[in-house]
Amino acid sequence: MRLEYFQLIDRISDLDLRNKTVRVEAQIPQESTIFEGHFPGHPLMPGVLLIETMAQTSGWLIIGNVKFERMPFLAAVKEAKFRTFVTPGTKLDVTAQIIHDGSGYAITKAAIKVDGKAICDAELTLRVMPFPDASFRTQMEETGRRIGFPMEALADG
């Protein structure tokens, strides 16, 4: 997890485009200036960053679903629940499933677990739009390769 770059996903461990599901790993760093303020002496991973982690997870699933032809952007967060505190150094197990593949948008259900225990979940809406420019797409492909996006999975689904 590179909090300073807002890149919260470390590795895509499973991408199943037939069933429209994804699983990723995200390791919260032990040290970050974020934890100095949130909160002093009681460091906690902010809930908004857990939402962003689920959104990025959903995003990689959608990018796979549209075969890197379009870019998802977070549009709505519903029914977000934070079930327990998350501290620095925690390894997150993040999953998402597309529950509706609409025209120009997708709805996902995403969840985070730690050691099998439910941490948080939400229903997310993402607009799915053309890439603003070619370099944006190239950048996403490079990031995808860095986190193990399985390009061969694009042949499925």
Next chain:
Amino acid sequence: MSSTFDTVANIIAETCDIPPDTIKPESHAIEDLGIDSLDFLDIAFAIDKAFGIKLPLEQWTQEVNDGKATTEQYFVLQNLSNRIDNLVAAKGA
């Protein structure tokens, strides 16, 4: 059995918290009811689920942007309901 318009009106009323008696067949979803594009995604999701279809929002938007269609053709609720009926019929064909 409720009409397509009734179902759409109920979806809009519940999704956007709009009083049902203000939602008419001749209402324009955007201009009369003030529904924005994000709220319309929720409506589209509910319509897709209720009717088992996929509203072609991207195609409609493109046609409006290209000047090939007016928003009235898609977003006046009676017209929207007719298009839903056509999509349902096409699905069953």
